[in-house]
Amino acid sequence: MGLLKVKNIKKIYATRFGNQKVEALKNVSLEVEQGEYVAIMGESGSGKTTLLNILAALDKPTSGEILLNGKNIVEISDKDISAFRRDHLGFVFQDFNLLDTFSLKDNIFLPLVLSRKSYKEMEKRMAPLADDLGISDILGKYPYEVSGGQKQRCAVARALITQPELILADEPTGALDSKSTNDLLTLFNKINENGQTIIMVTHSTLAASHASRVLFIKDGEVFHQIYKGDKTNEEMYQNISDTLTLLTTGGVSNE
């Protein structure tokens, strides 16, 4: 089932004085199926963050449509956009974005507090999630008292607790050491196997090799896609490396 349909997205940024324009996305179309795990890669400045921000309804495209479960998110009014994001999307960022003055538990509860869920409901959702993520014992701690990997697992719990249709992750392994990176990638695979759809922007070939599809962006356009299919992580890693070489040496698109 097509969960997300991106149709002919264009994004033109006007510079501060309006006399210069940057075409960050030229004409991007893509579809993401329910249950897919998609990594987005590309050189710095290729348009990845622009695309993710638009998918996250944090920014609007200059033209084009984005349908999430058939609803065009471009048309949602500013008044309704925060509630839409909270109810339908989960976010995992490189720098965790946890509030230092809240315990980990309260950080995870925050999106549910904002949508006025009962404490009983919050506890009910938290228990299996915390157990799955291996954070049950540290929920009373504060972000500054735990490791980067533990912080990131809490950020994942906060993203999942609203039971979003889609998880959007921006460089989720960017601030993690290699062990925490491997733990997080295993975790993403697990939540994906449980049916959660994930879109992740990453510079890491290792991270991307865990996804079921890798989409390469070059100069604001989809340049190429690789499906994992039956490939091992190692074969996928090699395939991604070869494509990145092609991308940086100016190879012709064969999308």
Ligand SMILES: Nc1ncnc2c1ncn2[C@@H]1O[C@H](COP(=O)(O)OP(=O)(O)OP(=O)(O)O)[C@@H](O)[C@H]1O
């Ligand atoms: N607010 C803005 N105003 C003007 N130009 C912008 C703005 N944001 C991004 N750009 C330009 O749009 C293009 C795409 O930027 P974007 O941040 O999407 O790339 P990226 O692939 O995410 O890069 P990185 O990997 O370095 O984060 C770049 O040329 C960038 O300079």
